Amino acid sequence: MxxxxxxxxxxxxxxxxxxxxxxxxxxxxxxxxxxxxxxxxxxxxxxxxxxxxxxxxxxxxxxxxxxxxxxxxxxxxxxxxxxxxxxxxxxxxxxxxxxxxxxxxxxxxxxxxxxxxxxxxxxxxxxxxxxxxxxxxxVSDGRSRNIQSQAFLEAAGQAGWTANDDFNAGDQEGFGFFQVTQxxxxxxxxxxxxxxxxxxxxxxxxxxxxxxxxxxxxxxxxxxxxxxxxxxxxxxxxxxxxxxxxxxxxxxxxxxxxxxxxxxxxxxxxxxxxxxxxxxxxxxQDHPLVPLIFTHDQPVSLLIAEEPEYVRQFAEEGRGPLTSNGPEAGGFVRTRDGLSAPDVVYFSGPLMFADSGLGLPTGHAITYGPVMLTPRSxxxxxxxxxxxxxxxxIQHNYYQDEDDLRTALAGVRIGLDIARQKAMGPYHQAWLNAPASESDADLTEYIRGYTHSIFHxxxxxxxxxxxxxxxxxxxxxxxxxxxxxxxxxxxxxxxxxxxxxxxxxxxxxxxxxxxxxxxxxxxxxxxxx
Missing domain, CATH: 3.50.50.60 (FAD/NAD(P)-binding domain)
Known part of the structure; x- marks a missing residue:
């Protein structure tokens, strides 16, 4: 008792x-x-x-x-x-x-x-x-700060988005590194x-x-x-x-x-x-994510994390790629006028995060994409x-409400605009599983085919x-x-x-x-x- x-x-x-x-x-x-x-x-x-x-x-x-x-x-x-x-x-x-x-x-x-x-x-x-x-x-600042995460934030700035160094303070909007429970x-x-x-x-x-x-x-x-x-x-x-x-x-x-x-x-x-x-x-309710995975040949993704020098760095200093939480950086945005607060957040990780994280990475890549924060479904x-x-x-009914799909489409277009910025150039060699075109119809089919949960x-x-x-x-x-x-x-x-x-x-x-x-x-x- x-x-x-x-x-x-x-x-x-x-x-x-x-x-x-x-x-x-x-x-x-x-x-x-x-x-x-x-x-x-x-x-x-x-x-x-x-x-x-x-x-x-x-x-x-x-x-x-x-x-x-x-x-x-x-x-x-x-x-x-x-x-x-x-x-x-x-x-x-x-x-x-x-x-x-x-x-x-x-x-x-x-x-x-x-x-x-x-x-x-x-x-x-x-x-x-x-x-x-x-x-x-x-609650601490991340200790990985991968070069791809830095590039993503720089590209967001080049695309016209503001910076934010504390998403848990007065204003969520903008891009920056996340704090983590480490x-x-x-x-x-x-x-x-x-x-x-x-x-x-x-x-x-x-x-x-x-x-x-x-x-x-x-x-x-x-x-x-x-x-x-x-x-x-x-x-x-x-x-x-x-x-x-x-x-x-x-x-x-x-x-x-x-x-x-x-x-x-x-x-x-x-x-x-x-x-x-x-x-x-x-x-x-849940937060669906549309992953945008860009592959490249730069040896800087988390595939290097288990190399001896980084294993030593983690064991002795508590730093380096093994401390990466995955989505190291990101940003909150409003995808349309008239919203009182952000409706999308981007999570950016320096790795190939395919098949809801169940797929084995086959090369160096960066993964980011819009997460729908205020789904109506x-x-x-x-x-x-x-x-x-x-x-x-468990039945989530993702995109049962068409407005959620419209938000996802707008979020993908913002993500593609960030991908085209100069800072992302070295890490934007190919779009994994890219749709036939960037028309609304083809992007919508991509969203339906690759959206997964971000586990919320x-x-x-x-x-x-x-x-x-x-x-x-x-x-x-x-x-x-x-x-x-x-x-x-x-x-x-x-x-x-x-x-x-x-x-x-x-x-x-x-x-x-x-x-x-x-x-x-x-x-x-x-x-x-």
Whole structure:
């Protein structure tokens, strides 16, 4: 028996477990389906692609996507301590102020969330109005700074786009290097930042290799979870609360397996309905990316990263190409007039990132392209079976709304304009998989054929639809969800930063602590506000 049972040791779950267990009077159990994060490749930034489809990845795919030539889209998710923060590209990108304010939920505006972003952060640039120093999560400038990334930024400037040295401050627009969740050149996941420093606490139990199958309920109250480790059933009881931190795909799946979801869907699968909750699993969103891959003969891509001199540089200095997070640089733009904020971001990486990162690089290349930040298309997560080990059915419906396709087309044209600038000349010898022409029709077919996910699924247990602003599942006592699934919209960032802030805020909500004060004098001290 524990006070709190947390399901999922990912970006939010590790934060929540560490923060709740700061109170020695409560007993916390954190349950993770995957193993510990002791694989060396987890901690070498440039090796993140080697983790895809391994034992530390849930290895999901979408259902056939009608607007993408019925392709199934690869959707990696971390199945390991640290969750997806242990296998992602380490970008530290909050959403835009407008994103959080547009949620319209009490306690979740940008100004109310900013103190939680700051509390979590140990930014190597130091504290300011927008950033924290001394928090658990290391945020740093990248240590690779590949020559191709430099060239991409120079080309963006030649194309007329402005520079930006901090996408997490007052203005997102412009091009620059991204900050990353790294410490001394190595990955800083939430397991590294939050969980491992707390592991020796006697009131914190961390269970790995247990896949939770359902939430146990008595009447309208959650009382624990049941799952399995290999062939052994495991039951863990919660005296106060069960908190799902399993992510955009697994949190709604667990709710439905527990009888909490669309009643007709559950009955069709023979699942006893505990609560008819039609919105569970709906509102699924993601950021689609259109990759533009340009090959060349310059020996400067990440293919050189494992050469002895760079292995030594990484081991001794924590620098060099092995510290590359992939998308080292990029920029936020508005593709049309009249928008209140950027609708596209470019991620640029000094490598051949083909087939959603599953294809082996066959030569030196640079990959970049538009990521659609404000898609109108919506998908859903449902069940294909009442067997809890069956993967959920994921349908993103990319480009279901034609406006998303128009944005993608405009984004590709901006990307091609950057490619033609002088600074990109040495790295623009051939366009891999180029369409027959650059007509709207041919580029649209290219977009349909090569768009893939940038792995930012969210919003399937949204605040105001599935959970209330306290993150409590509406209609069930003692049950909350605290991960990116509660975000009403994905927003204009990389969700990992938001997941960390959600974990921080959830800890205060659960513990009954007052919210952090946005008007704290320390927050207001920065004259650059």
């Amino acid at each position: 524990y006070d709190y049972v947390i399901v999922g040791a990912g970006s939010a779950g590790c934060v929540l477990a560490a923060r709740l267990s700061e109170d020695p009077s409560v007993r916390v159990c954190l349950i993770e389906a995957g193993p510990s994060d002791d694989l060396e490749t987890i901690h070498i930034p440039a090796a993140f692609g080697e983790l895809f489809r391994t034992r530390v990845d849930w290895d999901y795919d979408s259902h056939e996507e009608p607007a993408l030539r019925r392709r199934r889209i690869f959707l990696p998710r971390g199945r390991v301590l640290g969750g997806t923060s242990s296998i992602n590209a380490m970008l530290y990108l909050r959403g835009n102020k407008l994103d959080y304010d547009s949620w319209g939920q009490p306690g979740w505006s940008y100004d109310e969330l900013l103190p939680y972003f700051r509390r979590s952060e140990d930014n190597e640039r130091g504290a300011s109005y927008y950033h924290g120093a001394g928090g658990p999560m290391s 410490r001394d050149g190595r990955r800083c996941s939430t397991a590294v930042a939050y969980l491992h420093p707390a592991m020796d606490r006697p009131n914190l139990t961390v269970e790995t290799n247990i896949q939770v199958h359902k939430v146990l309920t008595q009447g309208n109250r959650a009382v624990g979870v049941v799952g399995s480790r290999l062939d052994d059933e495991v039951v863990v009881r919660a005296e106060r609360e069960v908190i799902l931190c399993a992510g955009a795909y697994n949190s709604p799946q667990l709710l439905m397996l527990s009888g909490i979801g669309p009643a007709d869907h559950l009955r069709m699968l023979g699942i006893d309905v505990v609560l008819d909750h039609p919105e569970v699993g709906r509102n699924l 919506r998908g859903e997560v449902t069940l294909d079976s009442n067997n809890p080990t069956t993967k959920p059915k 699924g969210s919003s399937t247990c949204a605040i105001g639809k599935v959970v209330d602003p306290e993150l409590r599942v509406m209609g069930i006592e003692g049950l909350r969800v605290a991960d990116v699934s509660v975000m009403p919209t994905t927003g204009r960032g990389a969700p990992n930063a938001s997941a960390i802030a959600i974990g921080e805020k959830a800890a205060d909500l659960i513990a009954g602590r007052p919210p952090l004060d946005p008007a704290d004098p320390h927050l207001l001290a920065d004259t650059a506000r």
